[in-house]
Amino acid sequence: MNLRPPKLPDEPPPGPARPGFWKSPLRGPWLSSFLGSALLPLIVICALTGFLSQLAYSPDLGDNNILPAGGLGFDIFPFSWPTDPAWLYALTQGLHVVSGVVAIPLLFAKLWSVMPKLFEWPPLRSVSHMFERISLAFLVGGALFVFFTGVMNIQLYYPWNFSFVPSHYYAAIVFLAALALHVGLKIPTIRTAFRERGVVRPLNDDLAHTVAEPCREGSTAPLEPDAATMSRRALIAGVGAASIGIGAMMAGQVIGGPLRSIALLAPHGTNPGDGPNGFQINKTADAVGIGAAETGASWRLSVEGRRALKLSRDQLLAMPQHTYELPIACVEGWSTTQTWTGVRLRDLAESAGAPGASQVLVESLQEAGSFRKATLSGAQIDNEKSLLALRVNGVDLSLDHGFPARVIVPALPGVHCTKWVGSMKFEVA
Numbered sequence: 001m002n003l004r005p006p007k008l009p010d011e012p013p014p015g016p017a018r019p020g021f022w023k024s025p026l027r028g029p030w031l032s033s034f035l036g037s038a039l040l041p042l043i044v045i046c047a048l049t050g051f052l053s054q055l056a057y058s059p060d061l062g063d064n065n066i067l068p069a070g071g072l073g074f075d076i077f078p079f080s081w082p083t084d085p086a087w088l089y090a091l092t093q094g095l096h097v098v099s100g101v102v103a104i105p106l107l108f109a110k111l112w113s114v115m116p117k118l119f120e121w122p123p124l125r126s127v128s129h130m131f132e133r134i135s136l137a138f139l140v141g142g143a144l145f146v147f148f149t150g151v152m153n154i155q156l157y158y159p160w161n162f163s164f165v166p167s168h169y170y171a172a173i174v175f176l177a178a179l180a181l182h183v184g185l186k187i188p189t190i191r192t193a194f195r196e197r198g199v200v201r202p203l204n205d206d207l208a209h210t211v212a213e214p215c216r217e218g219s220t221a222p223l224e225p226d227a228a229t230m231s232r233r234a235l236i237a238g239v240g241a242a243s244i245g246i247g248a249m250m251a252g253q254v255i256g257g258p259l260r261s262i263a264l265l266a267p268h269g270t271n272p273g274d275g276p277n278g279f280q281i282n283k284t285a286d287a288v289g290i291g292a293a294e295t296g297a298s299w300r301l302s303v304e305g306r307r308a309l310k311l312s313r314d315q316l317l318a319m320p321q322h323t324y325e326l327p328i329a330c331v332e333g334w335s336t337t338q339t340w341t342g343v344r345l346r347d348l349a350e351s352a353g354a355p356g357a358s359q360v361l362v363e364s365l366q367e368a369g370s371f372r373k374a375t376l377s378g379a380q381i382d383n384e385k386s387l388l389a390l391r392v393n394g395v396d397l398s399l400d401h402g403f404p405a406r407v408i409v410p411a412l413p414g415v416h417c418t419k420w421v422g423s424m425k426f427e428v429a
């Protein structure tokens, strides 16, 4: 039996595989190098802040790790997630989401600039060419998958039946490995393009002076270019304006204040309601089946350490109350700073006979939905600003914000600031 693939004709079929098919005089190594160089720092910021987000979940504690195979299996950062400054997660996750969306127009422009190469003929020339094409499939496929799932997650829209975090995480690793290889292989092309044409010099050319780059073997510059209908600087200005515009719309939900009104891409709209409890809600009580029955007068907080306690809300209110302004920052990138009042976690540990506890497992009353429990570290329990909050902005928490009690800890991802707390189990140090 002959297992060899049939030999392809040397002559490409009609259409995009023909060398003369692509006519834009803007395409060429300089444009790809320029767009790639603008994209690269955004991808680096997005990648680093993405890995920091995973660190912020403290995956080494309890069941916090949501990656099936434990992630990469080694620590990228040589430290554990701190509790100071309190706005750290708001900053890193805000940067993750903003750099990600800012990269999208640049990514599409970059893909447009290299489009002819995707239709290269013959599709496989040699074994090394085959490996290069496979790495490009991972690069382009990985980029599209990671950015698409990220944007859908910001919108809290999951039109698929796989789990978002592991898929986004592992696809990002494949994408980043393919990108490192790609950039490494393209360094000679980038150096030649910038040496011959300058890094920004082509941006000086107006429409009348916009001509195609020389069409060398294997380059994206067109064989038979049309006359330019726009200059390179107009193209870059358009892509840059799209990136800045979409970035500003996203940044509004991180920075807040008047900018929040232009956060048109925020998943919950720009108006979270009025009054002291009028700030973003990711998961409503209704959505996870929490109602008055679970949170009414019969609610008791179960606290375990060396001894077990059942505390009513009134008993918690009778303990020393502390008030701090703390941000709550969500993995979807939004954050908001509010004034929280409640009992210090370390006071609760002490009352359960577990002073200096090494960790605490906090479980919500909710039975449905994800993130119904989280384990906090000894440092997070010990921080004076770490609270079991009972009130916000001078009033009782609303049901949607976690009444009767919720966790609020400096720099902790919002998903771990458990709402509708039912039990806390302190591990004795």
Ligand code: HEM
Residues within 6 Å of the ligand: 028, 029, 030, 032, 033, 035, 036, 037, 039, 040, 107, 110, 111, 114, 117, 118, 136, 139, 140, 143, 179, 182, 183, 186, 189, 190, 218, 219, 220, 221
């Ligand atoms: C999301 C990231 C990226 C994707 C999906 C992507 C995709 C591609 C593809 C499919 C090609 C055509 C295949 C080839 O020429 O071998 C290409 C070419 C190229 N890429 Fe990228 N790339 C990305 C990032 C970058 C970055 C960060 C740089 C520079 C720092 C870069 C620089 C180049 C250059 C110089 C070429 C050659 C263009 C030519 O020969 O005319 N790319 N890219």
